Amino acid sequence: MRTSGFTALPAIVLGAGLSLGGLAGMAGSACAQEGKLVLYTSQPNTDAQQTIDAFKAKYPKVEVSFVRDGTPRIMAKLRTEIQAGAPQADLLLIADSVTMEGLKAEGRLLAHQGADVSAYAPGTHDAQKFWFSTKLITTGIIYNTKAGFKPESWNDLLRPEAKGNIVMPSPLNSGAALIHAASLTGTLPEGWDFYRKLKANDALAGGANGDVLRQVAGGEKLFGVIVDFLPIREKAKGAPVEFVFPKEGVSAVSEPVAILSTTKNPDAAKAFVDFLLSEEGQTLALKQGYLAAHPKVAVPAGFPARGSIRLMSFDAVKTLKDENAIRKAFSDIFTQ
């Protein structure tokens, strides 16, 4: 028995010893050092990684790591870290500017006066340069090609043929979904009753946009509410889905980027913002299948011309104030 212990333990001691080294390394990365950046983003993992890789190709000495989650959850994580006195992020690249306005009002953002916004229309960035839109991401309707009809209006989701076959993102998980709820209830004459009718039509609202794509592409549901780039991109890869810009219009978010005032590496963070706003960064967004914010960058395949997309408007000030009330109203309607 004694010898057996001596043969078994060294391997474990060695393994765990190596692990301890790794853990100490991880702890070190928690305090930002020169050349390190942490990005909190709601971009899908693959896109975030591509964006970072393109940035690193230009700035090889900056190490960028990222955390991805839906905007409300990224914000919940960040708020917890702020309360614990240790915000980890240097940069935020999240769905909507409403959240950015809230952070700006709390003094959590750092202005980037040197940012070159000459090519952009006013309104796509904060006047005091606290945040900058990088894209235009609209929310419309996705359907599986095996669905019985092509939806053309938001009201088509209330048709009996779609009953039990609709899925949409929840504002608890998605920033775009929050803006969408604010836009839709403000635009459609029946307001929140539209969502109650959707619930009566057995619509499901659980996860985020990725989940909607998965369920409609997989044929578990036939119709969904979703951000544009996911279905347009997957359709190009061969997934059996189509995206529709409904006739009443689509809601839109602008995926703004901002630097947190607590950043320990403001210079690298500013370089990252500059990169996203540069023509190169905007062309990358195009290649990824996004409608870039830069007006001169082309429209990706599968999108209509910029001018032809009809946008539903929403009250940004009111949405910021009612953020949690909207989430609560929504989840009260849809939770089982």
Add this chain to the structure above:
Amino acid sequence: MIQPFRAQAGVPLLEREGRFVYWLALVFLVAVSALPGLALLRASLAPAGGFDPWHTVTELARPSVVRASWNSLSTSLVSAIISVALGGVAALLVAVTDMRAKRAFAFLFAMSMLVAPQVAALAFKTLLGPASPVLQMIGLAPAAGTPNPMLSYGGIVIVLGLHHAPVVMLTLLAGFKSIPMHLIEAAQVDGARPAHIFRTIVLPLVSGHLAAGAMLAFVAALGNFGIPALLGLPINFLTLPTLIYRQLSSFGPSVIADVAALSVLVAVIAAVAIVASARLLAAAPPPLEAEHTIKPFWQLRNTRPVVEFFAASIILVVLVLPVLSLGMASIVPSYGMRLGIETMTLRAYGEVLIRQDATLEAFRTSFSLAGVAALLLAFVAVPVSFAINRFAKRSRGLLLFLIDLPYALPGIVIAIATILLFLHPLPVLQISLYGTPWIILFAYLSRFLTLAVKPVAATFQHMSPAIEEAAAICGADFFTRLRTIIIPQLLPAMAAGAVLVFLTAFNELTVSALLWSSGTRTLGVVLYGFEEAGLTTEASALGIVTILVVGLLMLAIDRLKPHLPKGVVPWSVDDSVAQSRR
């Protein structure tokens, strides 16, 4: 080191030195078990500082909480019944019949438990539904527009039930080992048939273990996060752990008092189940003294091929089909497409193993956290075993309670308690642990301590004090005895405990889902993130990789088994039980 031996009246020889290890153990236990528990109680009873239990009461009376509580109770109870039925049959096949290939059966069945719950849920999710690659291949996929049947109450209950069935099997196998063979032989001599022997002798003798197994399955299901998260959250079917997760992850620290109240509720339900099962266990017949314990007495004869086919089907359903489905889902170009020779691609593996920094970092994080927790706990187990077996007299019960509590309670409770403890920077030091790997390590040390202590304490208890006393009489001091006598005897058990901690922590999601931060995402968190982001193909690829890692680790430990004390490799079927009677 050698000092002249001096007599000291009243205190047993071995207790005269080394009492400080008792205090070491006590300080450790208070830090990892009592402090988080108190933080949780304080947050739920006095959310704003002053004593105000009404906040908790009103929070728990909300309709969504009542619904989630009901969902939790119902899924746990029904899934526990499934676990008991399936685990009971599996234990029966292994322990009393002359079925062939028992070792392989037990190994594969137990492996289905060591596949992480979130991976198992993902595998079953890809197995059924219109997009199922397996069903599409054999032309049985339901029409588009058919919901995935796994995304439902039934799906959650079935996957939970299958996932926890091995726990019941292992608990029952331990029970079978205490049945004296002579009872069965006596019945055989009287001409009793195997089914009759099983019903009248075996079953009553393992009733206590059956109750214990059912309780373990119930509490495990109650605390499970990965399965209801993947199969319930997309359809808004919430259990208490997923409700807590959704509240905290969407609303942040503003709802910390509410989720503290919810955690206390989960803890209370688990505690009631544990107490109830302890009562049942106390009422069960005491273990009998036996020289020879049970051997397989049920000769299946003609029905053996049928039974073996049935056993193979169990493995097919709990392990082969889900893993196959996961593997196929990981090589389609885009989820929902039909898998064909010309379209299959390893792109997702390239993405998770090479392209994505996050996954590589997650491998490092999970390996480091699980490795460090395993190593530290293996060494902590020594003073803790000293404390409970040698020095603790009246406080023994308290120590055992503090050791078992964090593991007995659902993981989400530990996660919330840990957040509460570290939500504000540490007093005096002004260091914040939140957002660092240390907070997850702390939670792992708390939660998995008992896994490391159990084998070491058991070995310690059975160690003969004679050698140590002889050494003490010869003048060897405490440290000399520790180094030359105690530790060498405990090493195999320490290694076994460390391995158990590693395997459990490596697969873990519940705790890290709430404690991760930039740079400290575990494999479970990254896989769940992929799935939530709609990247089912990538999630499946990562799932396959983790199954391979766990399988390889299990095989490695299986090879180490001859060097380990009996009973520490959780899925091992004792030779005496496994061997068929000739």
